[in-house]
Every structure is written in C-alpha cells, then in structure tokens.
Amino acid sequence: MAMVKTPVLKVILCGEYGVGKSSIFRRFINNTFVPNSDRRSTLGLDHFEKSYQLTDKTVKLQLWDTGGMERIASVTSSYYKFAEAAILVFSLDNASSFHVLSQHLLDIVTYAENAKIFLCGNKSDLEGSSPQVTDADIETFCEQCHNLISTTYKTSCKTGKGIEEMFTDIAMQLVESNRSRIELQTLDHDSFKISNPEPVEDPGCSC
Amino acid sequence: MDEEYDAIVLGTGLKECILSGMLSVSGKKVLHIDRNKYYGGESASITPLEELFAKFNAPAPDETYGRGRDWNVDLIPKLLMANGLLVKLLIHTGVTRYLEFKSVEGSYVYKGGKISKVPVDQKEALASDLMGMFEKRRFRNFLIYVQDFQEDDAKTWKDFDPSTANMQSLYDKFGLDKNTQDFTGHALALYLNDNYLQQPAIQTIRRIKLYSDSLARYGKSPYLYPMYGLGELPQGFARLSAIYGGTYMLDKPIDEIVLGEGGKVVGVRSGNEIAKCKQVYCDPSYVPDRVRKKAQVIRCICLLDHPIPNTKDALSTQIIIPQKQVGRNSDIYISVVSYTHQVAAKGWFIAMVSTTVETNDPESEIKPGLDLLGPIRQKFVSVSDYYEPLDDGTQSQIFISESYDATTHFETTCLDVIKIYKFGTGEEFDFSKVKVELGEEEQ
Structure with missing residues (x-):
C-alpha cells in the first residue's frame, strides 16, 4: 500500500477537564475563542487536519480533542492509539491541573508509546504577577519525568497568543524526529481503514 | 449525576456503546455508566497480560511471554464480516476512522479429523480436497446459482421459490451430499446448527452471498479483525457518543433502577444519587430479575508460541468444526489472531475455542478444537450463561440486550442492536440516515 502523499500526524490533547483543550482545538480549527467553554460549539467535531508547510516538506497535523470524556470518567485507551504527539495541557492559573499531569503522562507512555510529548501551559493571560505555576515548577516537573517532555509552551486561547507558534514548532519537531519513521510507515503499512466500496462503473453498452 | 437525561445506558459493552452512540447522534441527552473502571465490559480486550492471568487466578506469566502490555486479549472471540452489518455501521457512523483492520488470512473447515481451506469460488471448489470429482461439479453449479441469484428477478430463481421452499430442497435440487451441505451451511452460511435446513432457502442464500461479497472486499478471507483487539470497537462508539454530548x-456501581407509575423507569440510583431518565438501555448483568437464561457458552483462551498446524503458518485464521463432524448439535469455532494485530507479544498467537454448551462436561466438548492447536502454553476456560430479556422493554422503557452468543462474527450482535433501537425509539434503523460527518472539513 505504498503511496506518496502528505504524511498525516495524529496529535492528541491531554489534561484535566477545563484547562482549555477544546479552546486550543477551536483555535486550531478556525482561530476563534468562545468564553465559558460552550461544549455545543464543538459538538460532533471529532478531529481536524491542518497542513504545515515546512522548509522542504509539507505535513498535516491531525488534532484530536477528548470529547469531554475525562470530565467524570477517563478517556478511552483507543484515543491514544496511533498518536505521533501528545500535548499535555494545564492551566497556568490552576496549580492542581498541573500537579495531576503525571497521571496523564503515565497514560500517554502506556497507550501511545511512540508519541512525542509536549507540555502546554494555557491561560497565560491569567498568569499574573504571582503565578500559580512557576517556571521553576515546570522545570522540576520536566526533570522528574526523565526529560520525556520535548518542549514546553505557554499559550492563551483567549488572545490567541502562542497557539500557532506551538503547532508550527510541533510540526517541525515531528518531521525532524520522525523523518525515517514516516517514510518507513508509508512503505510498510499493511493494516487498513475500511470504507465504502468504490462504486462499480456500469460499463453500459459497448457499442 | 443529579440531572435528567433522555436515556441512561448501563454497561459499556459493544451493543450498549453502539446504542449510546446512535442515541447521542440523534440528539438525545445520554448518560453512559459502567460499574467497571474500564470501557468494554465483556467486550473489552484485557491488557496487560498480567491482568488476564490474575482474572483467571493463574500465577503471573513468566518472561517468555514478553512485555505484558503488548497483549490485548479478547474475552469474546468474534470477527467482522467485511461486508457485514457492523462494517456498515462503522462506516455510516464514521467510527471507522478510529480503527485499522487486517484481513484474516484463512478460513478452514474440519472434516474427518483434519482441516481444509473453505472453498469460496468456483476455482477453489474445483481444487478443494473436501469433495470428490463429481461432487465438485455439483457444488460448482450450486455456487453459480447462488451467485446469479437476484431476489428481485424471479428468472434467476430457476423454477424454485426460495421464500417458500426450504434449504434442504435446494440442496436436493443440486444433488449435494451431506458433507457438502455441512460445510456450505456451517462454514459459508455460518449457521450454528442444522435448523436452517427446514427454513426458507432465501435466508441461506443471503448468508452465502454475504460470505462471498465479504470475500470480494479485501481478499483472502471474508473476515476482518481490528488492530489492538476487539476492545477498540466499543471504545470507538463510546467516543462517538461523547463527541455528540x-x-x-x-x-460507578448501580444500586437500583427506579420505577415510577405503571412500572415505567424514572431513573437510576447509585448510592444516594439518582439520575432521572425516560429510558434505560443495558446489558443483562444490570437487570438480573428481568432476564432469563437461555443457554451456556464455553470459551477457552489458548496462548500459543506457534501458528496453528496445517494453516500454512497463517497469522490469523478461523476454523469451523461443523456439529455433525464431531457428533454434536452446535458447531465448535476456533479463531486465531496474533502479534501481527498488536494483541500479543512478538511470536505469540491467541487461539479461542468456543461453542454452545450441550453437556455437563463442557470442557471435554471443546476437545476436538483444542486437539487442532498443537502444544498450548496456557489455557483459560470460562463458561458463561447466555441471557435474553423477558420482554421487549416497551412497557418499562428498560431495553435489555442479549448476551453475546457463540457465533464468530457480529451479525447477530448488530441485529440485536437494531431491534433494541427500534423498540426504544419507535424508528426503523436506517443506515442511510446515520451517515454523519465528523469534522472532515479541511482548510
């Protein structure tokens, strides 16, 4: 099934309910912001693909949101499958959303073994002068988890600051680290997606 | 939890997840609860391997089994027919995007102590060692008849009315012997027993057509199996439901299903909390007083460090032992998947032998199946009761699914879901209507 096509890289959002994952998702889709998280605005939206033109290559990031499953239950393990990258999101104005990240990190390394992991402190507009989560806290966390975190970003979905930069950087890093793997995958990939059969064209009359 | 819902779904097995997804997509406010910590109930794939050993009270696996979390072991063995109802459901709901599949490599049938490949087209039929030379001709004519058969074109029926005449008379029309009838009815039409012989032939013709249409989709065999195991299926439909609110x-343990006036459900209680609802959809384990035991199914999970003998080292396969071959009333099924599906560590195979229980010694009933597998490294046997609901649920608005039967594919599973959906919503389930687009637009 070898095909030359733009590689599509699955990127998943992880983290506590209410840290702004759906807001990041919405910014990614159409660069808008809806205050007071209105679930309805992403209702029925599963994932979204966007192309990133890098110096010598185009890739598509396919961003997935949790669908709110983590609100009371946990996210299904299949959410993590086939992910190339995971963004661990916490809220800069909420220390507890930061302190539970190790649990989410554990889920990622368990179910999405090969994913590159990124850390995103959202709501930077609310950070203020005495931040709930300091840069030192973040640094300590990254050290504690054996440098599994590739890069840390700070974003604000409210203002849009840092969002596009984050995704462009993630696209670049994925291409760098996955170059050989992406190529290998397009060659050696014998499982497939199922779809409707190609409509058989009616040959009609041969005259 | 203290809110009001259109429907509360109890249990996250495949049937309940499909229903939950379809209800959410149709705009219903759904609360979906499971008493377990994980998704999938009986249709989960167990991971890591240590968990499976613990579940059956076996000592922990040694290091030869590789990494525990490379294993995802199904509790109920089933395969998807490539052109079957579940595939249609997956495509129309868009859930197919969460899954990747592999084609099952071979389909075999047991005859006289050994296994042979199931012949599926005229060419294979002529080469098959299942039949003698003259029988092959007759079987070929039968296959051509079924292939050319059109339900809406009586000319193709060839002076035989399949809606009134039974299957036995169609076999007789082509002069097929008992052996050929056996593998046609059990390995192609996938009947569990021989009751079909006395039923209208049209049903069997449809099933054989499903088999050959499925085969035409992805080659090799008519069966598909999802990467990472069957447990991915309920999860996919659960996500669909979540995405739609x-x-x-x-x-979350369920302590009571609360009834109101006229025995109609009004809510579900867990501890001191009550969630109100108009309807409940659930599996039999949540309503033991509203179901009856119909039969028992035995399933034996076998871990092997080699492929199944005489299957050309296939990494996945299905073997059917037709009832008559071993003097039974129902077939024995074997399904084999392996590391190539990310359900076992490198080099390992999982074979599952199952059948409907007929005696007081179910373990010896599956022996003919176990004998085909070669050395078995580890075996886990479970005998489970098969329940069906006492009523159709329209009175109480509690809609109960049947337990998973011994069939090796999902056709009966989907028929049950469609039936429940109809009783629950009053609407016929229309495949063309559920086609939803999940954020497909691109910039």
Missing part, C-alpha cells in the same frame, strides 16, 4: 461515568 454523551456523558461518561466509569467505576
């Missing part, structure tokens, strides 16, 4: 709760 369904709320999920795991690890």
